[in-house]
Structures are given as structure tokens and as C-alpha cells.
Amino acid sequence: MRKICVIGTGYVGLVSGAGLADFGNSVICTDIDQSKIDMLNRGEMPIYEPGLKELVDRNVATHRLSFSADIDTAVQNAEVIFIAVGTPMGNNGEADLRAVEAVATTIAKNLNSYKIICTKSTVPVGTGARLEKIIFQERLNETAFDVVSNPEFLREGSAVKDFLNPDRVILGVSSKRAQSILAEVYRPLYINDTPMVITNVPSSEMIKYASNAFLAVKISFINEIANLADKVGADVHTIAKAMGQDGRISPKFLHPGPGYGGSCFPKDTEALVHTGEQYGVDFQVVKAAISANAAQRKVILAKAMELLPDMSGKVVAILGLAFKANTDDVRDAPALEIIKGLEEQGAVIRAYDPIAAKNMKKHFLPNLDTRNTVDETVEGAELVIILTEWNELRGLNLADLKNRMTAPNIVDARNILSIDQLKELGFNYRNVGRSTI
Ligand code: NAD
Numbered sequence: 414m415r416k417i418c419v420i421g422t423g424y425v426g427l428v429s430g431a432g433l434a435d436f437g438n439s440v441i442c443t444d445i446d447q448s449k450i451d452m453l454n455r456g457e458m459p460i461y462e463p464g465l466k467e468l469v470d471r472n473v474a475t476h477r478l479s480f481s482a483d484i485d486t487a488v489q490n491a492e493v494i495f496i497a498v499g500t501p502m503g504n505n506g507e508a509d510l511r512a513v514e515a516v517a518t519t520i521a522k523n524l525n526s527y528k529i530i531c532t533k534s535t536v537p538v539g540t541g542a543r544l545e546k547i548i549f550q551e552r553l554n555e556t557a558f559d560v561v562s563n564p565e566f567l568r569e570g571s572a573v574k575d576f577l578n579p580d581r582v583i584l585g586v587s588s589k590r591a592q593s594i595l596a597e598v599y600r601p602l603y604i605n606d607t608p609m610v611i612t613n614v615p616s617s618e619m620i621k622y623a624s625n626a627f628l629a630v631k632i633s634f635i636n637e638i639a640n641l642a643d644k645v646g647a648d649v650h651t652i653a654k655a656m657g658q659d660g661r662i663s664p665k666f667l668h669p670g671p672g673y674g675g676s677c678f679p680k681d682t683e684a685l686v687h688t689g690e691q692y693g694v695d696f697q698v699v700k701a702a703i704s705a706n707a708a709q710r711k712v713i714l715a716k717a718m719e720l721l722p723d724m725s726g727k728v729v730a731i732l733g734l735a736f737k738a739n740t741d742d743v744r745d746a747p748a749l750e751i752i753k754g755l756e757e758q759g760a761v762i763r764a765y766d767p768i769a770a771k772n773m774k775k776h777f778l779p780n781l782d783t784r785n786t787v788d789e790t791v792e793g794a795e796l797v798i799i800l801t802e803w804n805e806l807r808g809l810n811l812a813d814l815k816n817r818m819t820a821p822n823i824v825d826a827r828n829i830l831s832i833d834q835l836k837e838l839g840f841n842y843r844n845v846g847r848s849t850i
Contacts, residue, residue, distance in 0.1 A: 414438055415598050418491035420484060420516050422449055424460055424572065424676070424742065425533055425565050426497030431465065432576040433495075434472035436601045441491070443484045453480040461741035461768045464573040488523040493598055495563070497533045499676075506683030508537050517544045521551035524558060529591045531561045535621050535681055537688045541585065541614035559591035562614045564621035569675065570739030581608040585617025622688070625681040626699045631666040632673045633705035639669035639846025640712060649846025650828065669845040671747035671800055671826040672709035674736035679706075679745040710747055713798070713826045714754040716843035720822040721796045725759035728819070730794035732787060732809075733801025733827070735769035743773045747826070748800045752778065755798075765790040767805055788817060795820040802827040811838050 415438050419430040422444040430442040444450055449459045456473075458466050472478035481487055488494060496516050503509030513534055520530055530548065532541060545560045552558075562585030567575035582599055586592045592611060596603055603609065610620070639649040649669050657664025673679070682703050689696040721727060736746035743749070746769075752762055763782045764770065770783040784790040787806075791797055791814055799806055807829045815821045815838055823835065825844040835842045842848070 415493055415594060416491050417441070417493045417495065417598065418443060418484075418487040419495045419497055419533075420444075420488075420519075421496065421498035421512070421534070422446075422453065422459075422480065423497065423499065424462070424569055425567065426495070427453075427458075427460065427469070428462065428465060428567055428572040428576050429495060429497060429533055429565060431468045431472055431478055432573070433598065434475075434478035435468060435577065436599065438477065438598060440472075440478050441487045442478070442480050443487045444480075444482060445484070447482045450480045450482045462569065462572050463739055468573050484519055485523050488520055488528075489525050491528065492526075493529045493531060493594060494520055495531045495533050497565075500534045500536055500680075500684075501676075502680040502683055505687060506680075507687040508535070508680065508684040510536065510540060510543075513540065513544070514547060517547040518551050520558075521548040522553065524548065524552045524554070524556045527557045527590075529559050529561055529594055531563045531595070532618075533563055533565045535564060535625075535677065535684075536562075536618060537622070537684055538615045538618040539688075541618060559586070559588045560614065561586050561591050561595065562617035563595070564617060566621075566624070569742050570737060579607060581610055583610045583612070583617050583620050585612055585614035587614060622681055622685045625678055626685050626696075626702070628666050629673055629678045629682045629706070630698055630702040632668075632670075632678075633702040633709070635667045635669050636672060636709045636712075636845070637705055642846040643848045646849045647846075652846075669828065670709075670802075671713045671751065671845075672706040674745040674747050674749075675740075675742060676744040679703075710750045710754070712845075713747070713751055713800075713824065716824045716826075716848075717751075717755065717796060717798055718758065720824065720841050720843060721760075721820075724755065724796075727760055727795040728793050729755050729760040729762055730791045730797045730818075731762060731764040732766075732790065732797060732799045732806050733803055734764055734766035734773045734783075735801050735803075738802045738804065741769045741772050743769050743777060746773075746800075748773070749777055751798065751800065752781070760796075763790050763794065766801065767803055769801075787814075792817050794818050796822040796824070798824045798826060799829060800826050802829050811835065811840070815840065 417440045419426045419442045422442040434440040498512040500508045642649040653667035686696045734748045821840045828844045
């Protein structure tokens with residue numbers, strides 16, 4: 414059992430903190446956002462994540478997990494400090510490291526005993542060395558420390574499961590001392606033979622970007638295949654399935670749609686391109702994935718306009734705002750640009766999302782007309798666009814939907830509806846890579 418402080422209690426910090434407590438460690442999660450800490454101390458979750466409340470409650474009850482906004486004291490009492498603050502996209506696409514660097518300074522000022530500073534935030538290669546330098550310069554005495562890279566691979570929507578049962582754990586370490594303490598922190602995973610990749614800090618930092626960029630490339634690739642399938646009467650699902658049966662390819666991340674979004678792929682691909690530029694490496698493939706992703710939003714808009722060429726004053730119902738199902742995260746969600754494009758055409762937007770509507774209004778579109786039910790949203794609409802693959806939307810009663818709409822037009826940007834049923838009911842429909850089958 415190790416004493417851990419997690420700095421930054423967002424999607425990654427909260428899930429990781431609760432998971433590390435579940436592994437038997439004593440964890441304090443901290444944040445500069447006092448309201449978040451207050452919520453957690455009242456037993457409320459600041460984010461939507463399946464299974465998170467149960468995990469948090471279980472570990473709070475055993476006193477292994479607690480929350481505090483007093484970061485100084487939490488750092489002083491910890492042996493291992495995980496940095497999990499945000500690293501959003503800065504100017505020119507580079508990662509904005511201001512929060513990470515501010516945390517490094519706070520740690521330096523509170524370095525009262527040997528500590529491991531472990532970066533979970535996604536940070537560009539070279540950041541570990543930079544943090545080491547900051548702490549070295551800012552510490553008030555000669556206390557020893559180690560900076561370790563431990564990138565996180567959890568996915569929103571299945572974050573709890575992913576953290577507790579990861580495909581692998583990456584540890585970028587430069588000292589045996591840090592390595593053996595982290596082996597204890599992750600002891601249950603060592604025992605159940607989870608692969609552990611022990612490497613140096615720069616390799617670890619690069620593994621995270623290489624993985625995310627590769628997945629982004631895969632998504633953009635299948636979207637372009639889908640766009641061709643649409644034109645030639647082919648079915649992208651059959652193509653993707655058959656591609657995935659080739660063991661060298663794997664069927665994962667071959668789902669066409671409106672393009673990737675969320676708080677990771679858009680910013681991480683840009684940051685990798687930016688890092689490449691700094692070192693004279695031109696990431697042509699990743700750049701192409703980024704521009705194909707931007708173009709995919711327009712592909713969806715074009716499908717909408719095919720069905721409803723004159724949108725002026727017409728109600729367009731958007732079903733799904735989150736960048737993917739099972740999360741309330743709307744950062745860089747395809748819905749943002751697609752709604753903007755529809756509004757530019759004069760459409761009157763009404764939107765529904767079972768979880769993410771509040772975040773969309775709070776952070777990005779304060780004037781968005783959001784409704785509490787699908788029925789209310791589609792009433793009188795001339796076009797419905799499905800943008801998130803929520804289970805609830807997979808089970809839509811299409812006959813009922815058609816009755817409520819003024820015209821039976823539907824763009825299924827996630828390919829979740831039955832084409833047979835759409836045809837049977839007389840819908841004008843478009844999807845991604847299956848429109849002509
Ligand atoms: P988030 O925005 O949900 O949470 C970040 C938290 O850090 C916020 O609660 C914020 O208040 C807090 N914070 C900011 N500055 C702080 C400071 N100086 N001191 C203390 N707290 C501070 O972000 P997230 O989605 O959890 O992402 C965190 C990092 O993890 C990012 O680098 C991200 O790229 C990476 N990551 C995210 C995911 C994901 O699915 N969200 C997955 C893997 C890795």
C-alpha cells in the first residue's frame with residue numbers, strides 16, 4: 414500500500430485515483446476546482462461515467478480514497494504523485510502545458526521527502542525532462558525525487574473497466590527505486606499478468622501519442638472507404654468486417670461515422686504533428702488523418718443537404734451531442750461543427766442527448782434548444798440527424814418517429830438504424846458507407 418496524491422480530478426484523475434485506491438493504495442484526489450471537490454465530498458460525481466460512483470463509494474467507505482482542494486498538504490503527505498491535469502490544444506496545435514508546469518512548481522515547493530512524480534496527463538516527448546528541470550530548480554532543499562511517465566489509455570464510457578483491466582501499463586522510468594515503488598502501486602495488475610512495458614521516459618511519452626494518432630488514422634481511413642462505398646453501392650460494414658478478419662488489421666476502430674472527436678484524438682494528433690515539426694519530422698499520414706476528419710463533418714452536412722436542400726426556417730432535430738456514447742464529454746464533438754453548418758443554412762435546430770445536453774449548453778452552445786425526450790425533439794422536424802450511437806437511439810421506434818416528423822428525412826451518421834426498416838417505412842435516408850445498399 415502506497416500513499417498517493419492525484420492532482421487533477423477530471424475524467425482521468427478521478428477514475429485513476431479511485432482505481433488506484435481499489436488496488437489497495439491510500440489515495441487523495443485534489444483539484445484547483447473547489448466545487449468539484451465539494452461535490453465529491455458530498456458523494457456526487459462531477460462527470461458521467463458508468464460504474465464510477467460505485468467504485469468511488471466503495472473506496473471512500475474503506476477510507477482508502479478522499480478528496481481535498483488543499484494540494485500543498487496532499488503533496489507533502491504523498492510518496493507518489495500522479496499529475497492528471499488537462500493538456501488542451503494550445504496555439505499552433507501544440508499541447509498547452511501550463512497546468513502541468515504549474516503543478517510541477519507546486520510539487521517542488523512541497524518536496525519534503527523522496528517522491529515519485531508520475532505524469533498521467535498526455536504530454537509531448539521531452540516533458541518529463543522539462544518537469545525534472547522545473548522541480549530541480551524550484552525545490553527548497555536537496556530532497557531527491559524521480560519523474561516517471563505513466564500515460565493513461567482509459568476510454569471515456571468504459572473508463573472504470575479500462576483502468577481496472579488495462580491492455581497494458583506503460584512505465585517510463587529512469588530509476589530502479591521508482592520502478593519498484595510503482596510495481597507496488599500497480600501490484601494487482603502485476604499479479605494478474607497484465608503486460609507491463611518498462612521503458613525510458615521519452616519512449617513512454619511517445620507510446621501514448623503514437624497509439625492515439627494511429628487510432629485516429631484508422632478512423633479517418635475507414636471514413637474515406639465509407640465515402641467511396643456510398644458512391645458505388647458497396648457496404649462499408651461488410652468491408653470493415655472482412656478487413657478486420659485479417660489478423661494484421663484487427664476489427665477495432667473501423668467504424669465509419671461523422672469523424673473522431675472528444676478531448677484526446679483531435680488535440681493529440683495536432684500535438685504530434687507540432688512536435689514532429691520541432692524536430693524536422695513531417696507527419697504526413699497524421700496530417701492527412703486530421704484533414705480527412707475535418708472533411709468528414711462536411712460529408713455529413715452534404716448528406717443532410719441532399720435530403721433537405723432548403724433548410725431555411727425548417728426544424729432539424731439532432732439526436733446525440735456527446736462525441737461518443739456513454740459519456741457526457743462534448744469537447745470537439747462532431748455535433749458542434751455540424752450544428753454550426755446547419756445553422757448557417759438557416760435550419761432551426763432542436764437537440765436531444767440523454768446525458769450530454771447540459772454540458773453542451775454550459776460549455777459551448779448556450780442558446781441551443783435542447784429537449785428532454787426524443788419525441789419532443791422530433792415533433793414537426795423535417796430532418797433528423799443521429800450523431801451519437803446511444804443505445805437508446807438504436808432502439809428508436811421509427812414508425813412513431815415518422816408520424817411525428819413533418820417529412821421523413823433521416824441522416825444516420827452512426828449507422829445504427831435498420832436499413833430494411835427505413836426502406837419499409839418510406840424514409841428518405843442517408844448513412845455512412847451504406848446509403849445505396
Ligand atoms: P479534465 O479536464 O476532465 O480534468 C482535468 C482536471 O484538472 C480538472 O478537474 C481541472 O480543474 C484540474 N486542474 C487544472 N489545472 C490544475 C492545477 N493547476 N492544479 C490542480 N488541478 C488542476 O481532463 P481529462 O479528460 O481528465 O484529461 C486529463 C489528461 O489526461 C489530459 O492530458 C488528457 O489528454 C489525458 N487523457 C485523457 C483521457 C480521456 O479520455 N479523457 C484518456 C487518456 C488520457
